[in-house]
Each structure stands twice: as C-alpha cells, then as structure tokens.
Amino acid sequence: MIPLKSLGRLVRPGLLVAMAVLMTGCDWALFDPKGQIAREELTLLITCTVLMLLVVIPVIVMTLVFAWKYRASNTNARYEPEWSHSTAIEVVVWSIPCMIVLVLAVLCWKSSHALDPYKPIEHEKPGIEIQAISLDWKWLFVYPEENVAVVNELTFPVDTPLNFRITSDTVMNVFFIPHLGTMIYSMAGMETKLHLIAEETGTFPGRSAHYSGYGFNKMYFDAHSVSDAEYQQWLGKLRADGKTLDQAAFTALGAEKNHDWYPVTYYSSVETGLFDWLVERHMGDNHHFGMKHDAAAGGHDAHAGHAVEAAPAAAVEASAEAVSGEHAGHAAQPQADAHAGHGASGE
The missing domain is CATH 2.60.40.420 (Cupredoxins -  blue copper proteins)
Structure with missing residues (x-):
C-alpha cells in the first residue's frame, strides 16, 4: 500500500495542473480594465497587495526556515534557553510593518478621494x-x-x-x-x-x-x-x-x-x-438624508405644522370649542365640589 505522504506528493502536481486548466475559463474582468476608473482601481489593488506581501512572504519564508533549522534532529542548532529579548529584532519587526501601514494609509486616503464615485470625470467631451x-x-x-x-x-x-x-x-x-x-x-x-x-x-x-x-x-x-x-x-x-x-x-x-x-x-x-x-x-413622509424638502428641517413639529395648515378651518374651530368645553367642565367640577364641601361644613 502506498503511504499517505507519498500519495499526497504524487497527487499534488496533478491538482495544481487541474486548477490551472479550470481557471483558464474564468472571466478575469477585474484584471482586464476597459476604462479609466477600472484601470486606476486595478493599480491600487496591485499596489496594496504587493505592499502587504512585503510582510507576508518574509514571515512565511522565515517560518519554514526556522522550523527546519531548529527541528529536533538538528543537534548543531544554537540552543539558548535563557534568551528573551533582542532590540535589533524588535526594531525590524515593528518598524517595517509600521512603515507599510503608513504608506497604505496615505495611498488609500488619496485614492478614496480620487476614485470617489460621486466625483465627475474630467474630460474634453461632455458627459x-x-x-x-x-x-x-x-x-x-x-x-x-x-x-x-x-x-x-x-x-x-x-x-x-x-x-x-x-x-x-x-x-x-x-x-x-x-x-x-x-x-x-x-x-x-x-x-x-x-x-x-x-x-x-x-x-x-x-x-x-x-x-x-x-x-x-x-x-x-x-x-x-x-x-x-x-x-x-x-x-x-x-x-x-x-x-x-x-x-x-x-x-x-x-x-x-x-x-x-x-x-x-x-x-x-x-x-x-x-x-x-x-x-x-x-x-413618502420620510423626507430626510438631505432631500429637498422643507419639512425635513422641522422634524415632527414641521409635519404637525403642515397638518394644522391643511386642516379645514371649521374642523379647527370645532376642535377648539370641544377643547374649551372640556377644560370648562374640568374647571367647574372642582369648584362645585368645593362649594358642596363648604355647605356641609356650615351645617
């Protein structure tokens, strides 16, 4: 029986070839720009990818090298159980990623404004x-x-x-x-x-x-x-x-x-x-997000104001009379109770 490791080594090249053949039929539209905006976006994508690979590739390579060099069977590897710090390593490990992040930040800031979808394209021909x-x-x-x-x-x-x-x-x-x-x-x-x-x-x-x-x-x-x-x-x-x-x-x-x-x-x-x-x-009535409607500035009060203006005068007067009558009723009731109380006390 073929060992699993040997089988994997035999199958892996075939899988890579099959993936390459299958991917040849893919439509790489994003990598085939036909206009100014698409071309600039592709340049930005490639630039950011390359900058990030400056960290990713060395880390992957060093991981493999260290794993091989300091394997258990390598008795010639330097053994330092008391080692805990190296200023040179700290500088390299932190300075390079920080510089890459800074470059990416500036690049993305500029491109986000240059490639703003709301920004008209300057051209000699009218749009x-x-x-x-x-x-x-x-x-x-x-x-x-x-x-x-x-x-x-x-x-x-x-x-x-x-x-x-x-x-x-x-x-x-x-x-x-x-x-x-x-x-x-x-x-x-x-x-x-x-x-x-x-x-x-x-x-x-x-x-x-x-x-x-x-x-x-x-x-x-x-x-x-x-x-x-x-x-x-x-x-x-x-x-x-x-x-x-x-x-x-x-x-x-x-x-x-x-x-x-x-x-x-x-x-x-x-x-x-x-x-x-x-x-x-x-x-509908949701006039927000900078839409050109005066009611949006006033919120609920503005909507209420428009509703009052639109209401018929007769309905407004009827409502006012009803409210006045209701308030009069509430005001008269305590007074009647008060007089009744005084009368009872006199008796």
Whole structure:
C-alpha cells in the first residue's frame, strides 16, 4: 500500500495542473480594465497587495526556515534557553510593518478621494446622463437628454463620461460593470451616483452584485461601448421601434416579476421627471438624508405644522370649542365640589 505522504506528493502536481486548466475559463474582468476608473482601481489593488506581501512572504519564508533549522534532529542548532529579548529584532519587526501601514494609509486616503464615485470625470467631451433603475428582476436605463429608455441593455459612446443616477423600485441592489470599475448600491427612495468611462469599444457584461430574490441570477445586461456614429444609429433604431414610458407603463413593467431573463425592450419616449417621481414615491413622509424638502428641517413639529395648515378651518374651530368645553367642565367640577364641601361644613 502506498503511504499517505507519498500519495499526497504524487497527487499534488496533478491538482495544481487541474486548477490551472479550470481557471483558464474564468472571466478575469477585474484584471482586464476597459476604462479609466477600472484601470486606476486595478493599480491600487496591485499596489496594496504587493505592499502587504512585503510582510507576508518574509514571515512565511522565515517560518519554514526556522522550523527546519531548529527541528529536533538538528543537534548543531544554537540552543539558548535563557534568551528573551533582542532590540535589533524588535526594531525590524515593528518598524517595517509600521512603515507599510503608513504608506497604505496615505495611498488609500488619496485614492478614496480620487476614485470617489460621486466625483465627475474630467474630460474634453461632455458627459451623458443615464438613470439606472433596478426592478424585479431587470434593469431599466433612462436617457433623459435623449428622452428614451431601454430594459436590460446599456449603450453609450466610447471615450465619453457616463454620469449615472441610480435608484431602485424594489429592494436594495448593486449596479456593477466589472470592466469599467466601481459597484454601487441602488436603494428605493434614495439616489446614488456613479461616474464611469470606457476607453475601448466592445461589449462588457453588467450585473447585479447583490442577492435580491428568486430571479436574481437573471438580472444581468450587456453594456455596449460604441463609436459616436453607432451610438446615433442605435438611438434612431430605439426611437423608431420603441414604446412610450410613462408612470402607468412603468408601474406595469415593475409589476412583471420575471424569473427568467427579461428581453430587451425599447421605449422611444419617456415621461419627463419619471426618475424623480419614482424616488419621491418611495420616500413618502420620510423626507430626510438631505432631500429637498422643507419639512425635513422641522422634524415632527414641521409635519404637525403642515397638518394644522391643511386642516379645514371649521374642523379647527370645532376642535377648539370641544377643547374649551372640556377644560370648562374640568374647571367647574372642582369648584362645585368645593362649594358642596363648604355647605356641609356650615351645617
């Protein structure tokens, strides 16, 4: 029978080869940037990894070397049972990690501001606004400047800043195009922003990166980076073959809880302010988080004030009379009791 150690040594190379073969079919989208933001994020990822490996690799190597050198069978190894401290070792062990942490802190501080998803991309060409709305289980993209919309397909001109406004009509979700970088959440009643740019033409997969229900695995789309001429042709096709997207059509679209992939659907015209209407619809009376509502500043008192102003005058007067009568009744009762008491005492 083959010993377990010998069997492990024989099987290990085969496992490594099999893993290498299987991983060749993986889509390394994060390591294949197609835009400025994705490229800068990849540089940051590699830089941080290398800096951390400056500590990890020496520790692993020294662990193996020490284990081999000071094994029980090595009688030539130096034996110092009374040794307890070395200033030189302490300096090396603490100074190098501290310097690496300091470099990482400065690097992450700068990159967190430079790669802020809310920060517009500076470019000679004007940006395009795209409103991305997550539904169950599909993505709706509205182009307000072009007055068109499309479901499960995103098309934009290459080398042009993309200014995304993102929200949700249902549960929380995540908008993500790995080749272009940066994922960001979509939440009902709130608006998030994202700025991306594609520096190459091609088709890049987009997806939802947050589990949101039964049809979550079908919540993906293709992002097409095309030339300016092809973009205009796509807009012409969309306007010719599309339908009208108003509040009623949007409500019907959201009511379709598709479990399979929802087909690409074109809308040749969009009701003005549809995105803002959707955000407002889910906000209700919760006007917080910097939303443009005066009632938010006043809190409960402001809401109460608005309620009083909205109440009919007759109802307010009736309420006032009822309150006055109630107070008068309460005031008269103690007085009557008091007089009755005095009368009894006199008798």
